[in-house]
Amino acid sequence: MARLVVVSNRVPIPDKSGTAPAGGLAVALQTALEARGGLWLGWSGRSCTDDAVGPLQRLKEGNIEYALTDLTERDVEEYYQGFANRVLWPICHYRLDLAEYGRREMAGYFRVNRFFASRLLPLIEPDDLIWIHDYHLIPLAAELRRQGVTNRIGFFLHIPWPAPDVFHAMPVHEALLTSMTAYDVLGFQTEHDRENFADCLSRHGLGDRLDAFRFTVGERSFTARSYPIGIETDDFAALAKRAAETALHKRMLQSLDGKQLIIGVDRLDYSKGITQRIDAFESFLTRHADSQRKVTLLQITPKSRSEVPEYEAMQRAVAEQAGRVNGALGTVDWVPIRYINRSLRRPALAGLYRMAKLALVTPLRDGMNLVAKEFVAAQNGEDPGVLLLSRFAGAAQELKEAVLVNPYDVEGTADAIARSLAMPVEERRERWTAMMTTLRTNDVFAWCDGFLDDLAAGPTPQQARPAA
Numbered sequence: 147m148a149r150l151v152v153v154s155n156r157v158p159i160p161d162k163s164g165t166a167p168a169g170g171l172a173v174a175l176q177t178a179l180e181a182r183g184g185l186w187l188g189w190s191g192r193s194c195t196d197d198a199v200g201p202l203q204r205l206k207e208g209n210i211e212y213a214l215t216d217l218t219e220r221d222v223e224e225y226y227q228g229f230a231n232r233v234l235w236p237i238c239h240y241r242l243d244l245a246e247y248g249r250r251e252m253a254g255y256f257r258v259n260r261f262f263a264s265r266l267l268p269l270i271e272p273d274d275l276i277w278i279h280d281y282h283l284i285p286l287a288a289e290l291r292r293q294g295v296t297n298r299i300g301f302f303l304h305i306p307w308p309a310p311d312v313f314h315a316m317p318v319h320e321a322l323l324t325s326m327t328a329y330d331v332l333g334f335q336t337e338h339d340r341e342n343f344a345d346c347l348s349r350h351g352l353g354d355r356l357d358a359f360r361f362t363v364g365e366r367s368f369t370a371r372s373y374p375i376g377i378e379t380d381d382f383a384a385l386a387k388r389a390a391e392t393a394l395h396k397r398m399l400q401s402l403d404g405k406q407l408i409i410g411v412d413r414l415d416y417s418k419g420i421t422q423r424i425d426a427f428e429s430f431l432t433r434h435a436d437s438q439r440k441v442t443l444l445q446i447t448p449k450s451r452s453e454v455p456e457y458e459a460m461q462r463a464v465a466e467q468a469g470r471v472n473g474a475l476g477t478v479d480w481v482p483i484r485y486i487n488r489s490l491r492r493p494a495l496a497g498l499y500r501m502a503k504l505a506l507v508t509p510l511r512d513g514m515n516l517v518a519k520e521f522v523a524a525q526n527g528e529d530p531g532v533l534l535l536s537r538f539a540g541a542a543q544e545l546k547e548a549v550l551v552n553p554y555d556v557e558g559t560a561d562a563i564a565r566s567l568a569m570p571v572e573e574r575r576e577r578w579t580a581m582m583t584t585l586r587t588n589d590v591f592a593w594c595d596g597f598l599d600d601l602a603a604g605p606t607p608q609q610a611r612p613a614a
């Protein structure tokens with residue numbers, strides 16, 4: 147079996163305390179690479195004051211060899227905080243209003259991709275399969291091709307690929323689209339994303355379509371398919387079951403004092419619909435006053451990307467909103483919303499999911515959303531909680547038995563909360579059983595194997611050719 151080389155912006159080296167990183171990318175890939183072994187290259191998270199970036203830091207943990215590179219402060223500002231997180235992220239999540247395009251950041255993005263290519267180049271062996279991840283690194287294959295790499299190279303996009311009108315609003319969209327054609331296999335979370343991508347290609351007259359999945363550009367060919375990412379379903383279910391015995395679990399149950407637990411777990415991000423969710427919860431409490439004092443919403447939201455201004459503003463907005471609802475509706479012995487800004491360890495999280503009667507997973511737009519999947523896997527099948535899920539999460543394409551909502555419809559979501567809490571146990575079991583079957587079939591191992599089978603299946607190294 148060919149060695150696997152993974153490249154992603156950040157590389158989650160597990161720390162001694164076992165604290166799980168807050169990104170789904172990290173959680174999924176760690177599981178996959180452990181099983182196969184290989185090399186994982188990415189940014190160390192450190193930035194230098196000048197352009198004197200040192201050699202790669204190399205280390206080995208279990209089956210995975212890590213290679214980490216520092217970036218300069220200017221790199222981080224332009225490539226990461228700038229183009230990746232203030233242009234690509236908002237545009238792929240349909241937030242053109244938040245995109246702050248600048249030529250300096252755009253140039254920095256392409257420069258850092260070139261730099262990643264130069265760091266990777268000496269580590270690549272002829273038969274390696276190279277798997278590049280996410281929106282930070284779209285032009286990486288084109289850079290590697292320019293530097294003569296002929297290996298099979300795949301790309302998986304963890305976030306949505308937007309509709310052509312949205313994508314085309316980005317000034318540099320044509321160069322990005324062209325650089326996508328330097329890959330051999332392109333993976334998207336959903337069929338919808340794949341179709342959006344194919345529509346972008348055809349609007350540009352880029353590539354000929356051979357069939358539903360295969361395209362040619364010049365003498366190169368590539369495939370574009372959807373590979374919905376999953377979780378380690380059985381392991382997570384077992385973890386949740388064990389967690390029910392822990393002291394934390396018991397303390398939490400005691401503190402609920404008979405109230406029903408509703409749970410929300412998200413990185414603090416405007417795409418996650420947290421403010422709309424709190425509005426819907428408030429509307430539910432106001433319109434169903436008999437539920438007051440009987441439920442508690444636990445919103446677990448670690449801060450992320452605080453150096454990007456939109457995120458800092460959002461941190462304040464959510465904290466104020468939770469405080470306002472608690473002030474208006476809370477009583478001396480009941481707090482409607484428990485809002486915490488920290489990342490929990492996976493066993494604790496699994497136990498809390500299992501305790502909850504209802505999960506609110508209401509992103510305005512999300513590539514997949516693994517919290518939805520983890521919540522389902524954590525349930526006790528005899529008396530499962532209900533998943534309330536946004537139609538705009540990739541997960542809604544698979545988990546059709548969830549209670550699906552439009553998160554922009556605050557009152558509709560409030561009604562769905564009421565319906566979910568009153569759902570009879572037979573219906574909850576039926577929905578849960580169907581969703582678990584899906585999650586067991588499409589788990590993270592199936593996702594990884596499906597992508598890598600396609601990547602390995604093509605012709606052996608293509609002729610190196612500039613992508614455009």
Ligand code: ADQ
Binds near residue numbers: 169171305375520
């Ligand atoms: P994210 O936007 O980070 O990932 P998500 O899929 O929900 O979103 O992944 C979150 C992961 O982080 C989950 O495994 C979750 O358990 C963990 N997590 C979240 N909050 C946590 C907390 N408070 N404590 C501990 N762990 C926490 C991106 C895309 C998604 C896509 C994933 C994977 O935006 O759409 O599903 O990549 O492809």
